[in-house]
Amino acid sequence: MPVKRLWQLPAKGADQKMFLRAILGFIGFIFALALILSLGSGLKTYFQNPPAPLAAEEFHKEPKPLDLSSDGPFGKFDKAQLQRGLQVYTEVCSACHSLKLVSFRDLKDLGYNDAEVKAFAGSGKQWKIEVPSINPETGEAATRKALPSDTFPAPFANETAARAANNNALPPDLSLITKSREGGAAYVYSLLTGWANQQGYRNEKGEELLKKFPDAKTPPGLHFNPYFANLNIAMPPPLTTDGQVTYADGTKPTVDQMAKDVSAFLVWTAQPDLERRHAAGLAVAIFLLIATILAYLAKQQIWHSDERRAVRETGVLDPENQAKTSRAKAKAKIAG
Numbered sequence: 001m002p003v004k005r006l007w008q009l010p011a012k013g014a015d016q017k018m019f020l021r022a023i024l025g026f027i028g029f030i031f032a033l034a035l036i037l038s039l040g041s042g043l044k045t046y047f048q049n050p051p052a053p054l055a056a057e058e059f060h061k062e063p064k065p066l067d068l069s070s071d072g073p074f075g076k077f078d079k080a081q082l083q084r085g086l087q088v089y090t091e092v093c094s095a096c097h098s099l100k101l102v103s104f105r106d107l108k109d110l111g112y113n114d115a116e117v118k119a120f121a122g123s124g125k126q127w128k129i130e131v132p133s134i135n136p137e138t139g140e141a142a143t144r145k146a147l148p149s150d151t152f153p154a155p156f157a158n159e160t161a162a163r164a165a166n167n168n169a170l171p172p173d174l175s176l177i178t179k180s181r182e183g184g185a186a187y188v189y190s191l192l193t194g195w196a197n198q199q200g201y202r203n204e205k206g207e208e209l210l211k212k213f214p215d216a217k218t219p220p221g222l223h224f225n226p227y228f229a230n231l232n233i234a235m236p237p238p239l240t241t242d243g244q245v246t247y248a249d250g251t252k253p254t255v256d257q258m259a260k261d262v263s264a265f266l267v268w269t270a271q272p273d274l275e276r277r278h279a280a281g282l283a284v285a286i287f288l289l290i291a292t293i294l295a296y297l298a299k300q301q302i303w304h305s306d307e308r309r310a311v312r313e314t315g316v317l318d319p320e321n322q323a324k325t326s327r328a329k330a331k332a333k334i335a336g
Helices: 014-048 055-059 079-091 104-110 114-122 159-165 185-192 255-270 274-303 319-331
Strands: 131-134 141-144
Touching (some): 079 104, 079 255, 185 255
16 A cells, blocks of 8 residues: 655645645744844843943043134134144154154145245254165164154054063054044043042042942053053153243143144144135035025026926817817828
8 A cells, every 4th residue: 555645735825835835934933033032032131130330331521621713614724823732742742653644844844845845844942853775885874863754653663672672562654543532622631631540430420440440440451541442551641740841932832722722733634625625625525505595596487487397288089189180081082
């Protein structure tokens, strides 16, 4: 006797397609159910055992407000402030941080002439770091005075040397720092003025850091700064006292003023074409405004009234055209 199958596919046709759809739908339902159960399990675990709070989350500060002349769609650089910021960078920041995307000749945008740029780069009085070069007579590595066409030379030969001089921390290049950090210039300004004593430090809620997080004590070799992401930064305070830099224009060089000036300078290094972009944006906005007005007037002139929008009925069904057709057929003696 032939063995009977316990189950078999339906006959070909609509029944087989419905059977396959049912199987695929059942598989999809199982996957969806598994995902829902997994999500529910995860949410249950999260609410029953929420993640422990972190010191960096509860004691980190947002950047302080900073108003610069370059802010806003109509902003322009204050060249006097940029020159002061260049002086702060040259005398303080350049000891550790590079500015590899800026050329000395770009300083003409700050109000310097060609002779002043050349003297700044190559006199050795203002800019003291020489440019790596090759001795043409011996072929050995050497250094030379900077030229206006050179970019600002780095203070260290390579990353290894930079880390060796900074407790294994790598000082970032400052060319684009105001664009690569959230908060921009306000972040730089807040960081430069934000070092604090960790002992007894409290957040805005009045909670004391080391009482709530006893293990959050700043490790040796690092410095506490609530504006830094994890509260501890390898860089010591670079601006420590008023008068650390002597401004030629007579501006009082307080720590706060020096931090503002170098922050404004670093906005320029990151966006030297900011004023040109603002001017182009204003021109485009004016053009679009005029084009919009002209388009509105054209609409009012052409399509404003209902009479001008009325469409005359034409075609074979128009009574006038039907009469003409009938007369033409009668004249040609055509039936119909």
